[in-house]
Amino acid sequence: MNEPGPEGPLEAPRADSPYHRLNPLTKAVSATVTGIAALVLGGVIGPALLTLVAVIIPAAIAGVLRVLVRTTLLLSLPIGISAVLVNVFFFPAGRDVLLRVGPITATGEGLSLALEVLARILAISGAITLFYLTTRPSDFVADLEHRGVSSRLAFVANASAQTVPQMLERAGSIVAAQRARGLDTEGSIVRRLRALPPLVGPVILGTLGEVEERTMALEARGFSRPGRRTLLRIPADSGVQRLTRWLLVGGLSVLAASRILGVPG
Amino acid sequence: MLVLDTVSYRYAGAAGDAVTKISLDLRDQEVVGLVGANESGKSTVCLVASGLAPRAIGGVLGGRVLIDGADVAGRPIHELVGTVGICFQNPETQLSGVTETVFEEVAFGPANLGIDRDELVRRTGEALETLGIQGLARRDPRRLSGGQMQLVALAGLLALQPRYLVLDEPTAQLDPAGTRLVGEALQALAQRGSAILIAEHKTDLLAGLCGRIAVLQRGELAMLGGAQEVLADDRLEGLGIAAPVQGRLQRRIDALGLAATSIAPEPGR
Numbered sequence A: 001m002n003e004p005g006p007e008g009p010l011e012a013p014r015a016d017s018p019y020h021r022l023n024p025l026t027k028a029v030s031a032t033v034t035g036i037a038a039l040v041l042g043g044v045i046g047p048a049l050l051t052l053v054a055v056i057i058p059a060a061i062a063g064v065l066r067v068l069v070r071t072t073l074l075l076s077l078p079i080g081i082s083a084v085l086v087n088v089f090f091f092p093a094g095r096d097v098l099l100r101v102g103p104i105t106a107t108g109e110g111l112s113l114a115l116e117v118l119a120r121i122l123a124i125s126g127a128i129t130l131f132y133l134t135t136r137p138s139d140f141v142a143d144l145e146h147r148g149v150s151s152r153l154a155f156v157a158n159a160s161a162q163t164v165p166q167m168l169e170r171a172g173s174i175v176a177a178q179r180a181r182g183l184d185t186e187g188s189i190v191r192r193l194r195a196l197p198p199l200v201g202p203v204i205l206g207t208l209g210e211v212e213e214r215t216m217a218l219e220a221r222g223f224s225r226p227g228r229r230t231l232l233r234i235p236a237d238s239g240v241q242r243l244t245r246w247l248l249v250g251g252l253s254v255l256a257a258s259r260i261l262g263v264p265g
Numbered sequence B: 001m002l003v004l005d006t007v008s009y010r011y012a013g014a015a016g017d018a019v020t021k022i023s024l025d026l027r028d029q030e031v032v033g034l035v036g037a038n039e040s041g042k043s044t045v046c047l048v049a050s051g052l053a054p055r056a057i058g059g060v061l062g063g064r065v066l067i068d069g070a071d072v073a074g075r076p077i078h079e080l081v082g083t084v085g086i087c088f089q090n091p092e093t094q095l096s097g098v099t100e101t102v103f104e105e106v107a108f109g110p111a112n113l114g115i116d117r118d119e120l121v122r123r124t125g126e127a128l129e130t131l132g133i134q135g136l137a138r139r140d141p142r143r144l145s146g147g148q149m150q151l152v153a154l155a156g157l158l159a160l161q162p163r164y165l166v167l168d169e170p171t172a173q174l175d176p177a178g179t180r181l182v183g184e185a186l187q188a189l190a191q192r193g194s195a196i197l198i199a200e201h202k203t204d205l206l207a208g209l210c211g212r213i214a215v216l217q218r219g220e221l222a223m224l225g226g227a228q229e230v231l232a233d234d235r236l237e238g239l240g241i242a243a244p245v246q247g248r249l250q251r252r253i254d255a256l257g258l259a260a261t262s263i264a265p266e267p268g269r
Ligand SMILES: Nc1ncnc2c1ncn2[C@@H]1O[C@H](COP(=O)(O)OP(=O)(O)OP(=O)(O)O)[C@@H](O)[C@H]1O
Pocket: B011, B012, B014, B018, B019, B036, B037, B038, B039, B040, B041, B042, B043, B044, B045
């Protein structure tokens, strides 16, 4: 077997595309600007166009459109549903009555507000999902560290980013184990909710109980040494990307300023 | 030489000492085994020898820990890690949790020390090679078998190039296949002349590995001597330690009054 060289072969295999290859900070800025802009723009058309340009098209280029749509919908479903319900049925100032069920009235104003909220939620979760799907956390962190963010902060950010899928996986295996012991984790929502408490314990405690062991193992590897760490690889960046990031941030500032100053957009 | 000189240690918040007046030395190129019943203080001795106790976990240390005659008290842990390395029993909690490949994982320790990047790549490759796991370099460390993961943890230690390795039951949480994998790697390390202090319940593993063995009983050193003598000692069972299968067989044979040579395996088998 060949000894792995310093570049390429050390990286985890993953999907590849021009969008994947962008500098992590570029993708992070794009996601952040998209999310904030969706909030600032308001309405339905604005966020929808934004989602098309900054999320859907890049996702198609990156070849992750299917996963993106599925993940985004899953992510935004709980908030989305409650937002729609609350707005449609409990919008106090609504006059345009669509539907009346007992004491509850659904109004047209409520419905359009609900759609606006939904558009924002979809834009934001889509932007975050796209970033996650196309960026290795360790790349993002290495890039930040290279730009001068402290090693410790970088570590915490990286560990948290990697913990989410790990906890999900752990939850998955615990659910499977509990189900094997006859716990009901399928069926109606109420039954599932009732099955939840015994699952939460192991997921959280399993994480906390290991903290001391993990801390010692980290100390034993020189983690507490002050000063900079050696970076195994530094994600590529370019002048064009740097300019793009500044333009995105600048554009967002102009948009926000115009909103605050009351310029009709 | 790594020396524990009449070392006592009390955990933070504990009422009494977990280990008392332990004197033990680990010479260069020597493998010393550490055995004892549960709670006898093996892990504590490992933590003290590696410098993690009291640096990382607090508590009170009595006596001295010396490396080449110099007291290490006052030296921070990140200075010690390049001299003494410690490996724990749970392979999974030893992963940094922030790497996506075995190569990155093994490089994590030396990277923390801020060494030159080329040197980092060289050391990492070397550590993988020493344990024969170059083939895992690109794998996700979280998706390995327990035995493979423990080898990765061990490689992460070797990449720090410590002169002394302290291993706290490195095979305790592994299945037989994992135990064999790690056992063979330890054999290879011992043959290369690494100085190793290893706590282990599995005396079979120690029998072929150690020059000397120390026995702990309730935090005190109960025996210290050549591996053969200690493992053949009658008191072992009373101290809560199962002698190696080979030794137990031998004693059974002796008790039955059979001539051992008549049934001993032929040499070379
Ligand atoms: N974190 C701790 N805080 C307080 N006391 C501890 C701690 N860890 C261990 N002890 C105590 O120190 C003593 C020695 O424990 P130690 O873990 O060193 O034993 P051990 O030989 O490694 O046992 P095992 O075979 O179970 O791993 C025990 O009495 C134990 O209760």
